[in-house]
Amino acid sequence: xGQYLLATYRVEDEVPGAPSSPEEMQAFMxxxxxxxxxxxxxxxxxxxxxxxGVDAATVxxxxxxxxxxxxxxFAESKEHIAGFYIINADDLDAAxxxxxxxxxxxxxxxxxxxxxxTGKLADQMSKMPDA
Numbered sequence: 001x002g003q004y005l006l007a008t009y010r011v012e013d014e015v016p017g018a019p020s021s022p023e024e025m026q027a028f029m030x031x032x033x034x035x036x037x038x039x040x041x042x043x044x045x046x047x048x049x050x051x052x053g054v055d056a057a058t059v060x061x062x063x064x065x066x067x068x069x070x071x072x073x074f075a076e077s078k079e080h081i082a083g084f085y086i087i088n089a090d091d092l093d094a095a096x097x098x099x100x101x102x103x104x105x106x107x108x109x110x111x112x113x114x115x116x117x118t119g120k121l122a123d124q125m126s127k128m129p130d131a
Contacts, residue, residue, distance in 0.1 A: 001088055003046060003115045004095040008108040010082040031105040039087065044098060048085035082108060 039045035054073040061068050073080060085102065089095040092114065099110040117123075 001090055004087050004089050004092075004098075005111075005113045005115070006085040006087060006095070006099050006102050007081050007111040007113070008083045008102065008106050009079050009111065010108055028107075035101055035105040038101070039085070039098070044087045044089065046086040046088055048083065050083040051081060054080050 036045060036048070057071070057073045059070045059072070061070070083106075085098075087095065087098055089098060092112070095112050095114070099112045103110045
């Protein structure tokens, strides 16, 4: 079993399928709550969250030995991560099945990416074959 990131994206100033009424918002919330309950019941759900907009982002970087902080997202793009789930799945096919359910619930594109391994970097490095 491995862990996968299911990242949900949105396009800046454009939210296809976004709830436009209180009734649509209620239906959206019910779909997401049902998805998370199903993830919980199957021991798939590890962690998830919704993110503030890119205007709340700060990038911390180093330039010539100095720490530099810049307001805004790292990448200049109209598409931004809106939220995510970290899930446990037996394999990529199982993770993709959860991604389909997540896309249906959120009405947003879902990017699926496997983690190399779980745990601290030193533990992960000790499990890697010698190069």
